[in-house]
Amino acid sequence: MSAGLTFEAVSVRAGEAxxxxxxxxxxxxxxxxxxxxxxxxxxxxxxxxxxxxxxxQSGRITFAGADLPGMNRRVRAQLTAFVEQSGAAEVxxxxxxxxxxxRIPFQSxxxxxxxxxxxxxxxxxxxxxxxxxxxxxAYHTLSGGEQQRLQVARALAQAPQLLVLDEPTxxxxxxxxxxxxxxxxxxxxxxxxxxxxxxxxxxxxxxxDELIVLHQGHLVAQGPPEAVLTPALLHDVYAVRASLLxxxxxxxxxxxxxxxxx
Amino acid sequence: xxxxxxxxxxxxxxxxxxASIVLAVTFGxxxxxxxxxxxxxxxxxxxxxxxxxxxxxxxxxxELRLPRVLVAAGIGAGLALCGAIMQALxxxxxxxxxxxxxxxxxxxxxVTFLLAGAALLMPVGAxxxxxxxxxxxLLMTRLLGGATPSRAILAGxxxxxxxxAATSFLIFWSATGDSYREIxxxxxxSLSGTTWGDAGIVTxxxxxxxxxxxxxxxxxxxxxxxxxAAATLGIDVVRLRWLLLGATALLTGALVAxxxxxxxxxxxxxxxxxxxxxxRHRLLLPVAMLLGASxxxxxxxxxxxxxxxxxxxxxxxxxxLGAPIFLLVLLRYxxxx
Numbered sequence: 203m204s205a206g207l208t209f210e211a212v213s214v215r216a217g218e219a220x221x222x223x224x225x226x227x228x229x230x231x232x233x234x235x236x237x238x239x240x241x242x243x244x245x246x247x248x249x250x251x252x253x254x255x256x257x258x259q260s261g262r263i264t265f266a267g268a269d270l271p272g273m274n275r276r277v278r279a280q281l282t283a284f285v286e287q288s289g290a291a292e293v294x295x296x297x298x299x300x301x302x303x304x305r306i307p308f309q310s311x312x313x314x315x316x317x318x319x320x321x322x323x324x325x326x327x328x329x330x331x332x333x334x335x336x337x338x339x340a341y342h343t344l345s346g347g348e349q350q351r352l353q354v355a356r357a358l359a360q361a362p363q364l365l366v367l368d369e370p371t372x373x374x375x376x377x378x379x380x381x382x383x384x385x386x387x388x389x390x391x392x393x394x395x396x397x398x399x400x401x402x403x404x405x406x407x408x409x410x411d412e413l414i415v416l417h418q419g420h421l422v423a424q425g426p427p428e429a430v431l432t433p434a435l436l437h438d439v440y441a442v443r444a445s446l447l448x449x450x451x452x453x454x455x456x457x458x459x460x461x462x463x464x
Numbered sequence: 465x466x467x468x469x470x471x472x473x474x475x476x477x478x479x480x481x482x483a484s485i486v487l488a489v490t491f492g493x494x495x496x497x498x499x500x501x502x503x504x505x506x507x508x509x510x511x512x513x514x515x516x517x518x519x520x521x522x523x524x525x526x527e528l529r530l531p532r533v534l535v536a537a538g539i540g541a542g543l544a545l546c547g548a549i550m551q552a553l554x555x556x557x558x559x560x561x562x563x564x565x566x567x568x569x570x571x572x573x574x575v576t577f578l579l580a581g582a583a584l585l586m587p588v589g590a591x592x593x594x595x596x597x598x599x600x601x602l603l604m605t606r607l608l609g610g611a612t613p614s615r616a617i618l619a620g621x622x623x624x625x626x627x628x629a630a631t632s633f634l635i636f637w638s639a640t641g642d643s644y645r646e647i648x649x650x651x652x653x654s655l656s657g658t659t660w661g662d663a664g665i666v667t668x669x670x671x672x673x674x675x676x677x678x679x680x681x682x683x684x685x686x687x688x689x690x691x692x693a694a695a696t697l698g699i700d701v702v703r704l705r706w707l708l709l710g711a712t713a714l715l716t717g718a719l720v721a722x723x724x725x726x727x728x729x730x731x732x733x734x735x736x737x738x739x740x741x742x743x744r745h746r747l748l749l750p751v752a753m754l755l756g757a758s759x760x761x762x763x764x765x766x767x768x769x770x771x772x773x774x775x776x777x778x779x780x781x782x783x784x785l786g787a788p789i790f791l792l793v794l795l796r797y798x799x800x801x
Contacts, residue, residue, distance in 0.1 A: 255692050255695055279696060296742065307697055312679075360697075
């Protein structure tokens with residue numbers, strides 16, 4: 203039994219296509235784990251199966267030793283939270299009401315109003331993503347970046363032990379990207395298991411403790427960024443040529459892409 | 465625990481409904497005071513009051529006007545609830561039992577049973593028709609390439625047209641003289657001639673189906689960002705959707721069997737309520753029911769009083785009020801996407 207999220211030989215087929223082929227990997231508790239790979243690598247599929255959004259066809263997925271896809275959905279919702287790639291929605295809720303959706307798994311259907319604990323979790327999550335002063339604003343009047351921060355806050359309000367995010371930094375400006383990733387890393391440091399899909403490899407290298415690399419449904423590598431990110435891997439998986447540098451302050455890897463020849 | 469403004473709102477809406485019931489009963493050719501209405505109701509409920517109301521006036525209140533007002537209230541509450549729930553489940557701000565074809569399907573089912581000589585089973589026919597129309601609309605929406613509001617409306621229009629044509633054909637084929645006129649007036653949505661039996665069907669349906677649906681309020685909130693978001697908040701999306709859509713079809717069927725296809729109430733009321741209370745369904749659903757009840761009482765009172773002694777089908781009034789709101793919502797939605 204391990205703390206954290208474990209995939210064992212997870213395979214998914216859709217007709218003839220193999221979306222995931224016997225993928226085994228782990229996202230450890232207390233660490234920020236990045237899921238990287240080009241479009242169509244199977245990142246979203248892997249995350250969705252873990253959260254019960256797609257059926258598990260073969261293999262095993264456990265969280266803290268418990269079977270995650272087979273878990274009662276309400277219990278699972280009290281344990282895990284998911285931030286999807288956001289589609290613009292015509293939602294007539296205020297920012298605070300959107301964040302309060304995260305408390306639904308903790309409320310009984312007979313309960314008329316949120317409990318004080320619900321209110322506290324909502325206010326804390328709003329403050330964590332820097333949106334406290336926007337609490338009364340209508341969601342649909344906010345910018346894409348602000349909406350994305352609220353989605354993260356909604357997930358935080360769920361007080362999850364496992365936090366799964368699909369491209370949470372899309373639509374965000376640089377400063378907001380860094381603040382969201384810093385926040386997620388703090389959550390990991392506080393004991394949560396955080397798994398996030400990222401497109402930006404430099405952000406992944408700068409923030410993640412571990413990287414899982416998927417390519418065409420196969421697991422290519424798992425390990426710390428400095429071990430995983432090599433010119434050979436970038437060429438094989440992303441079909442780009444790049445040099446790896448070191449961040450002068452943190453010593454973490456940084457990727458300098460070679461320009462394709464004309 | 466309810467919060468202060470919510471308590472005030474709910475007290476206000478119940479007071480509005482009670483006042484609407486009593487005042488609406490006073491409207492009509494025989495001049496009856498609110499006090500007489502109250503005395504009559506109190507006496508029939510077995511409350512200890514000294515009633516000086518004559519038997520004729522008692523009958524006008526108790527046998528003629530009160531059942532009709534209660535039917536109106538039940539239909540308004542039920543349609544507003546069905547509209548709000550369909551809007552949430554399909555994430556379609558234009559969803560309404562009438563616009564998505566349920567009401568026409570229910571009419572077709574009810575007329576079929578009526579003309580087959582099974583007038584008592586009309587609610588069953590209406591439910592079957594509503595269910596079939598809903599299934600057809602959802603299927604066509606999917607065939608059109610997925611659930612966007614405009615596709616769902618187009619599918620609803622097609623299903624409505626089909627059901628209406630089938631209904632007209634049935635009437636043309638088998639109805640004669642008086643029954644023809646009666647059916648036509650009922651089809652346009654009319655509460656004339658409603659009895660305590662009708663009131664029983666409507667209030668029974670609203671209490672048995674509507675009240676349990678209120679419990680789904682918080683789960684419906686979870687649908688704000690779609691099915692996946694709802695599922696990761698612990699909602700059994702498939703089960704809830706089937707339960708609620710089934711209950712919506714049943715309730716619409718019962719309402720249409722009594723009042724005919726009264727359109728736009730399910731569209732108007734939830735949108736008006738959202739302006740005031742926001743979109744949280746825990747609050748939206750009960751408020752929409754209460755406001756829908758009062759709204760329908762007054763539109764029906766207008767329908768029978770405006771051109772007295774002639775009666776306007778109440779569906780004409782709701783359509784007159786609803787069509788502009790439909791356009792406003794449509795324009796707003798177009799701008800937002």
